Amino acid sequence: MKRREFLKQAAITAAAVASTSQMNASAATPANPIARRTLGKTGEQLSIIGFGGIVVMDEETGAASNIVAEAVDRGINYFDVAPSYGNAQERLGVALAPYRNKCFLACKTDGRMKDDSRAQLEESLRLLKTDHVDLYQFHALTKMTDLDKVLGPGGAMETMEAAKKEGKIRFIGFSVHSAETALAAMDRYHFDTVLFPVNWVLFTQANFGPQILQRAQEKKIGILALKGMAKTVWTADQRQNHPQPKCWYQPAGFPDEASLGLRWTLGHPITAAIPPGDERYFRLAMDVAQNYKPLEAHEEQALLSGGHGVEPIFHLGNDV
Numbered sequence: 001m002k003r004r005e006f007l008k009q010a011a012i013t014a015a016a017v018a019s020t021s022q023m024n025a026s027a028a029t030p031a032n033p034i035a036r037r038t039l040g041k042t043g044e045q046l047s048i049i050g051f052g053g054i055v056v057m058d059e060e061t062g063a064a065s066n067i068v069a070e071a072v073d074r075g076i077n078y079f080d081v082a083p084s085y086g087n088a089q090e091r092l093g094v095a096l097a098p099y100r101n102k103c104f105l106a107c108k109t110d111g112r113m114k115d116d117s118r119a120q121l122e123e124s125l126r127l128l129k130t131d132h133v134d135l136y137q138f139h140a141l142t143k144m145t146d147l148d149k150v151l152g153p154g155g156a157m158e159t160m161e162a163a164k165k166e167g168k169i170r171f172i173g174f175s176v177h178s179a180e181t182a183l184a185a186m187d188r189y190h191f192d193t194v195l196f197p198v199n200w201v202l203f204t205q206a207n208f209g210p211q212i213l214q215r216a217q218e219k220k221i222g223i224l225a226l227k228g229m230a231k232t233v234w235t236a237d238q239r240q241n242h243p244q245p246k247c248w249y250q251p252a253g254f255p256d257e258a259s260l261g262l263r264w265t266l267g268h269p270i271t272a273a274i275p276p277g278d279e280r281y282f283r284l285a286m287d288v289a290q291n292y293k294p295l296e297a298h299e300e301q302a303l304l305s306g307g308h309g310v311e312p313i314f315h316l317g318n319d320v
Helices: 003-026 061-073 088-102 114-127 144-151 156-166 179-188 200-205 210-218 236-241 256-266 279-290 297-305
Strands: 036-038 045-047 078-080 104-109 133-138 169-175 193-197 222-226 230-232 272-274
Touching: 061 088, 061 279, 088 104, 088 114, 104 114, 114 133, 114 156, 133 156, 133 193, 144 156, 144 179, 156 169, 169 222, 179 193, 179 210, 193 210, 200 230, 200 256, 200 297, 210 222, 230 256, 256 272, 256 279, 256 297
Parallel strands: 078 104, 104 133, 133 169, 169 193, 193 222, 222 272
Antiparallel strands: 036 045
8 A cells, every 4th residue: 555545544544543433333223313304305314314215225025024023113214215125125025014103204216207207106015015205306307308308299207297296296306416407406306315426536526526516505496316335446356356236436444434434425414315235335334323423524625635636427418
C-alpha cells in the first residue's frame, strides 16, 4: 500500500473507531429504536434506514423472516423492493406479513407503458401478499425517453393514477440515476418522493446529487437516499476475486469508512437511506442508525480525504 493511501485509511479508521465501538456495544438494544423522519409533504414517518428487498433475495424463508423480524424490532418500518430483485418480493411478502399493518411498503415498476406497469403492479401485490403498497415508484428513470414514455399518452402514469384511485397505491414516486432526468421529472409532475444517490464521492467528485436534493427540497418532495455506503466501481480483478452478487458497485470499507459514509448521508435533509443488499452492510447500517450522530468536522475531513480522485459510480450527463 502506498504511504498516502495508508495515511488516508488510518485517518478514516481513527475517526470512526470510537463511534463503531459504541455501536457494537448497543447494537442489540431494542430500547434504542431507530429514529424516524417525516417523508416530504406526505406526513408519513419513516425509519431513517430502509430495508432494501435485496437483503432477502435468494435467502431461505426462515432466514428472510428472521432478518425482517430483527429489523422491525430495531425500529425499521420502511421496506423497499422491486420486481427486478429476483425472488425478493416473494421472500419479503411472507416475512413481512405479520408486520404489514405497521410498515410502510414501497415497490417499483420497470414498466413504461400502461399495460406492462399494470401487470407488474398486480403481480407485485400478489407476491407481497398485500392489497396495496404505500409507495409505487417508476424504477430507474435514467433516460429522458423513459420519462417521456411514462408521462405520455398510454404511459405508466395512467396506471399509477388509476391504482391510486382504486386504493392499491397511496403515493407516487420514482428512482433515478440521472440528475438531468430527475430535475425534469420533478418539474413535469407533482411526485410525492424521489429515490436517488446521496453519497460523499458522488457529491464531491462528480457534483452528482446536490441539484436533485435542492430541487426536491424546493418542491417539498420526500427525499429517499441510495448509495450512502457506496464508494466506487469494481475493477475487473476485484469483481472476479471478490464477487458480491448483492452489490454491483464497490462499497466503502467495512466497517469504519462505510459507517462514516452513511452518517454523512444521514446528515443531509433526507428522510431515509437504503443500505446495500449485502447483509453485513445492512446490519452495520442498523447499528449506525440506532446510535446516529452527525459527523464531526474531523470525521468528515477524514472521510472526504479518502474519496479524492476516486472514480464515481455515476456521472452527470447519464440521460442518454
